Amino acid sequence: MALLSSSGSGDFQVLGVNTDRIDAAIAIQFKEDMRNATLEGPERVILDLSAVEFIDSSGLGAIVAAKKQLVDGKNLELAGLNPMVEKVMRLTRMDTVFSLHATLEDAIETRL
């Protein structure tokens, strides 16, 4: 099964992560898949992490890499953070780098 599924309206793209872990075992594939999924499409990209229960520093690095890979003008937001994922994000101050939304609905309703 592909790691990511893409959907969205004209204003934003939602990338749903289909794995419960973003870690050392899949970090490279994740980064690659993110790059391919965001080559085209709207500027606002929302990564839906609702299915993800665990990330480690490799997973964190892959998400940062995904943001860096985005074409200029595009931005990456994170949504649906489960407690453990949110713990890692806040611990590493990633809330200063990414907009974090509790749910996908929150993300979609937020106008930046």
Next chain:
Amino acid sequence: MTRVLLAELDSNPRRVRKSIRSAARALCDAGLSRSLTENVELAVTEAVNNVIEHGYGGRSGGIILIEYEMIADTLKLTILDQSQGMADTHLPSGRLPDLMVEKSDLPEGGYGWFIIRSLTRRQHYSRHEGWNRLSLTFDL
């Protein structure tokens, strides 16, 4: 209390996930809080990832042991391996990489030791008779 073997792993990133998760679950079943169990799983994962990547050079087939010990109000987890070991026995400082930089300069690595240090009270590395030992102490 003596050290108890919790898990024996093979240095393969996919296979270690299950083993570390089972080891953490065993500690949880023995009474560890959910939050601490998460911290243990994360810190041990970071340490094991380092052993696989830097110790065994990403190769499978390397042995990694996880032992645990309860001492007073702490839990000590020891990760043992037979790789070449660390050239410098001083553990990485684990300072959080600077995030107040341009997007293109955002660091993709260097978070592992920061995470380990944040979640543990103490860390100690030693090498003895071909075995590397990294112990991580958690407050209960």
